[in-house]
Amino acid sequence: MSINTAVAVLNAASGETTLQAVMELIGKTNKSRTRNEIIKPLIKYNLIKMTIPDKPSSSKQKYIATQKGINTLKGIKLNKSS
Template identity: 45%
Template structure:
């Protein structure tokens, strides 16, 4: 995940098709853990809402990147 993405784009990345289950089982826990953040936190249901990695999320991503060894 690089940049900002909509919920449907993220669903495609992880192979999910049910939006409500995706929000409940994937997106909400990532938001609570501070791995991802909303671009418009005051309007969580906005049609223009996007999600991006936080510093914590970027650190986790770098930590789990396969090495070139």
């Protein structure tokens, strides 16, 4: 996953976002690949979290940035503007 992809997903997850919205944002069409290659690593590093952690594949599942994710995003934006 590229930094640009991670930043785009973190931006989207600043408010709740769905897997479908993430896929559209980054131009992916395969749900399982997007979940495995993009969503799971961001969850692993505690940058985003699931709104329904007990049901990872729920059609109602959404993702939201954690405080660590928000802080990381702010740091990236500050570095770009410097």
